[in-house]
Amino acid sequence: VPRPGFPLYTTLAGGLGIATKEYNLLPEQDWQVDLDHMESMIDTNTVAIMVNNPSNPCGSVFDEDHIKDIIAIAEKYCLPIIADEIYDHFVFRGSDKIYTPIASLSVNVPVLSCGGLTKRFLVPGWRLGWITIHDRNDVFASAGIRKGLQSLSQVNNKPYEKFQYARRVPAISQCTLRVPDALPNASPRSARNFTQFHSKILEINYFILVFCRESLEPIPLFKEPCQPF
Ligand SMILES: Cc1ncc(COP(=O)(O)O)c(C=O)c1O
Numbered sequence: 001v002p003r004p005g006f007p008l009y010t011t012l013a014g015g016l017g018i019a020t021k022e023y024n025l026l027p028e029q030d031w032q033v034d035l036d037h038m039e040s041m042i043d044t045n046t047v048a049i050m051v052n053n054p055s056n057p058c059g060s061v062f063d064e065d066h067i068k069d070i071i072a073i074a075e076k077y078c079l080p081i082i083a084d085e086i087y088d089h090f091v092f093r094g095s096d097k098i099y100t101p102i103a104s105l106s107v108n109v110p111v112l113s114c115g116g117l118t119k120r121f122l123v124p125g126w127r128l129g130w131i132t133i134h135d136r137n138d139v140f141a142s143a144g145i146r147k148g149l150q151s152l153s154q155v156n157n158k159p160y161e162k163f164q165y166a167r168r169v170p171a172i173s174q175c176t177l178r179v180p181d182a183l184p185n186a187s188p189r190s191a192r193n194f195t196q197f198h199s200k201i202l203e204i205n206y207f208i209l210v211f212c213r214e215s216l217e218p219i220p221l222f223k224e225p226c227q228p229f
Helices: 008-015 035-041 064-076 139-143 145-153 161-174 191-216
Strands: 023-026 049-052 081-084 111-116 129-134
Touching: 023 035, 035 064, 049 064, 064 081, 129 145, 139 145
Parallel strands: 049 081, 081 111
Antiparallel strands: 111 129
């Protein structure tokens, strides 16, 4: 798993008795993966490489060449990639980065791509996500992974909807922005509307980002290159 990274990977894995090892991200290289360090972490017990792109908390968006380098390591050691792509398409205005799904560049390495409604659709309370299986050579089927995923999807993980709703609204209104005002006619029902809808969501996130950045700027820890966004 990446370091710095989303801490729940290790917490949730730990609860299932799965050990995680951390590979470094490089602050001076836009938080790209330290490929040598990643490779050095792999041993005979390694069963998968977890990649988070775009990244929380670093805000990095990997370019194609870097993703290909990661895939090459996975291929060398016959490891699948678990791609947390919950921030898919999150590239803020002014950035020259392009979001590329990891699976789109992989031929032989199986990829489990994780997505959800929380970020792009701004509905964290629904606790709704998905895993897309990219497995051209059907490796997962013979390894029992598909069956495992099906079992996992049947675990009852009850929603925290009311709790999250209560927390979300004051947080947003503090930024003097109300979501319905920002999304007057946009609904994700058609593809064209969806593009508008998503660009407005990006704008809201950008607004919150600027708000947070300005609030955090006086704190030395958040100065470059450690600035998380
Ligand atoms: C990198 C990353 N992955 C996964 C999640 C989980 O998203 P959800 O809110 O759908 O549980 C989050 C939430 O913050 C995240 O930042």
